[in-house]
Amino acid sequence: MTQTERRARSGGPDVLIVDDEDDIRELLELTLLRLGLASDGAATLAEARQLLGGRRYRLCLTDMRLPDGDGLELVRYISENIRDLPVAVITAFGSMDNAVTALKAGAFDYLAKPVSIDQLRALVKSVFSVRPKEEDAGRKDSSSLIGDSPAMVQVRSLIEKLARSQAPVFISGESGSGKERAARMIHELGPRAAAPFVAVNCGAIPENLMESEFFGARKGAFTGADSDREGFFQAAHGGTLFLDEVGDLPLPMQVKLLRAIQEKKFRRLGDTAETAVDVRILSATHQNLKAMVEASRFRQDLFYRLNVIELRMPTLRERIEDIPGLAEILLDRLAESSGQPVAKLSQDAVDALKAYSFPGNVRELENVLERALALSSGELIHAEDLLLDPSDVGEAHPAAPAEPGGAALQDYLDKVERHAIEDALEKSGGNRTAAARSLGVTFRSLRYRLERLGMKE
Template identity: 35%
Template structure:
C-alpha cells in the first residue's frame, strides 16, 4: 500500500474511531475521525480523501446519506460502509448505490486493511492479466459454463456487450474476462461507476477538460474515454445514468469522438465498450426511464450472470478459492470447511451473492484458530437465520434478530441456547460451535438458566 493515503473514519462510537485511527496510522494512513454525519460532510467538502470509512448508523444521518453526499461532491472517492450483519440487506443496497464495499462488525483489523487495499488498487483502474487470472473463478455449473461460452465467442469481436445480474454476482469479473480474452488485453481496462457521476461533472469526468475552461479547472484533465484508448471502457450500473449523461454517452459512441470541455478539437477514440446493470434495462426503457436508442446501442450482445443461489453447485468451489486468497492475505493455513459449515453455505440464500460469500470466508479464515472452518466462525445470519435454527423450532416474534452470545441484544440468551441445543439434539460440542462459545461456557450458561437437558 502506498504511504500516507488519506482516510476519513465516521462512527459515533468514539472507542471504535480511536482504535481505527491508531491502527491505520500504524499502517501509514493519514487519518481524520468524526462522530457525526454533519461534521463528516464538512470534512469531505474541505479535504481530498483517498477513502471514506463510514458506519451505517450515525446520530444524525445514515450511511446512505453520506454515500450520496460524497458522490455528489467527490464522486471518485471510494466509500466503505461498516455495518452489523443483521443489516446485510442495507449493505447490499449501498453497494447498488455506489459504495465500494462493506465491512461487518465486529471488525478484524486485518480485514479493514484488506478492504482498503482493494479500494486503493481499484483506483489504479488497471489489472494485469496475471492478477486477473489468479483472482477469477468461473465455477462449473451449467449456467456459468454457458456464460463463459458466450464470453469466449464475443471476446474476439469489438461489439458492445451488456451484462445483467444482481449486485455482487460478478458482472465486473465477466467484463474483465472479455477484456483479457480479447486482442485489447494489453491495453487499459477502465471501470466507471455510472451512478457516481453527477450531471454537472459528467463532461469533465467522461471526456476531460482543458485548463481554465471553468472555475476549478486548474489543470488539463483526461477523461475516461481517453484513458481507455485501445482498451475497454466498462460502464458499470449504466441504468443509473441521468438522462443528460445518456445523451452524451450515446453521442460519443455514435461518432467515436469526444471533445474536452474548453477544446474546439474533437479527438477520435478507439475503445471496446462493455456495460452492466443490476436492473432490467428493457423494463426501464418501457417505463420511459432509459433511452431506447442507447439501450439498443449498448445491447448488441447480452450476457446474464446468474445469482449465486441459482448455481449452488459453485458455492464450495468459490469458498475454496476464497480460502486460498484469505490464507495469502492473512498468512494463515486454513485447509477447508467441516461438514456443518459446508451445509450452511449451501443452504443460505446469499442476497449479496459472491461478494457476500467472499466476505464471510475471509472473516472465517481470519478468526479460525484451526485448519478447518466450523460454523461458529460464521456470522449470525448464516448460523442463526431469522427463520429459526430449523423448521422445527418455535417461531420468533416478527422482526426478531439473532446475535451471538457475546453481543446478544435482541434475543434472550436463554432462548438462544435452548434453540441451539434443540437444533443439535443436545450435542454440547455442536451447540457451542453454533453459538460461537466454548463447551465450558455453554455448561455454565445451562446451569445459570436452569435449562433442562435431554438424557
C-alpha cells in the first residue's frame, strides 16, 4: 500500500515522520495506520520543512540524526514557527542526554530505539486526547493558583505552557508556597487530565518499604506480601506521578527511580519480567538539590532527568499584594467548613499581615487566620487576634511604641499564647514539631516563643 493510498483511506495525514531509515518509517506508518492515523514521511530536514510549510499536522516524530542536520534543529524550528504542533524525538537506546536536550528545546516527549509499540501508542493517545482550547477555557480546575501579582501571573502562564508538554518538571519553592497545587494544575490542564494524578511524599515512606511502594510486589516477594500489590508507578499509569520532597529519597532508591524514568519500565519485587509504564514525572522539594548534588547526597544524573524544566514558586513575601485577596478567600472557606459567619479583617490586621514575613507561606497564612477566628470575639479580626511572631515581622511594620496600659494588654496576650502552646504540647505528647504544626507556626517560631515566655522545653 502506498503512502497516498494510506492517506486516502484515513482522510488525510495526521502525523509527520522524519527519519532517513526507510524500514523505521514504514514500521511507524503501519503502526499509526492501525491506530487510525495517516502519516507523511520525510528522510531529511529539508523535506520535513517543505511538508510542514504546505500541510497542517497534529504530531511530528523525528529522529535525532538526519543526513542534513539533527532533530534538535527541527524541534527548534517547530517551537518557533508552529507552536501548537507537538514534536517527539526518536533517540538511540541509552542516549538520554539527547532526549533531555530535546525536551528542554521544546519537544513534547521522546521514544527510545528500538521503538516500543506500547510506548508509541501511549504517546499518540496523550497527544490526540488533548481537549480543544475552548473546552479548557470553560473548565475551572480545582487547584487554580490564586493571585494577580506579576509573580503569580507569570507562574500561571508558564504552567499553561508546561501542561502541553510531557517533559519532566521540577517545582522548587519554600514549604507552603503551593508546589503541589502547581503540579495538580499542570496535570489538570494537560492531555492526561482524565487519568490518575498520584502524589507521593518521598519523605514519609520508610526506606525498607520504598521499592515495593514505588514499583509494587508480587505475592510472597517478602514476609507479609500475602497478595499482589501495585505501586505508585502502576497507579499513575497513563497519568502523572508527582514526587514531593524528592530530595528525601535515599541514594539506592534514586538509582532505581532513574532507571524507571529513563527506560519507562520497572520490575515489581518478586517479578522476573519488566512492566512498561506511561507516566509523566513532576517533582518538588523545598531543599536545594544543586547543593545536595555537590555534597554527593543526590545523584547528578537523576537531578538532570527531573530538572528538565524548572518552575519556581514565589514566596508569599514576594507577592504581598496578593495577601488581602488570599485572606478573604481563605476566610470564606473557613467559614463554610465551620458553619460560622464570614469574618472580615480590619485594616490594622491587613497591614500586619502584609508586614509579616510568612516563613510558612500560604499554608501559614491559613493557619494564622484559623487561629485568629478562634481568638477573635466578633466577626472582625484585629491585628492582636493574629498573634504574629514579632521576630518574623519586617521593617515595613515596626513594633508599635509602648502606650499606657500596653503592659496589661501584653500580659493578657502572653497568657493566651502560653495557654495555646501548653495545650498544643499536651495534645502532641510533648512533640514540639507536631505542636508547631498544629499552631500554624514554624519550629523556629515556637522555640522563640518558648524562650520569650520562659517556658521549659
